[in-house]
Amino acid sequence: MTRLDKIREKLNTIEKIEKELLPISKTEFKNNMKEINNMIDELEKMYDIH
Numbered sequence: 001m002t003r004l005d006k007i008r009e010k011l012n013t014i015e016k017i018e019k020e021l022l023p024i025s026k027t028e029f030k031n032n033m034k035e036i037n038n039m040i041d042e043l044e045k046m047y048d049i050h
Contacts, residue, residue, distance in 0.1 A: 004044065011036055 001009075018029060 004040070004047075007043075008040065011040070 015033060018024070018032075024032075
């Protein structure tokens with residue numbers, strides 16, 4: 001498992017926790033996840049991981 005896989009796994013855990021614990025709107029949540037996924041994409045480009 002690469003470091004990026006581990007990051008993704010942690011983000012998925014965060015996503016589950018957010019859904020269960022935080023009473024934020026679905027739109028806000030989706031925007032947060034989009035932002036996080038964009039960061040992952042940028043990291044992949046930086047480290048040239050595909």
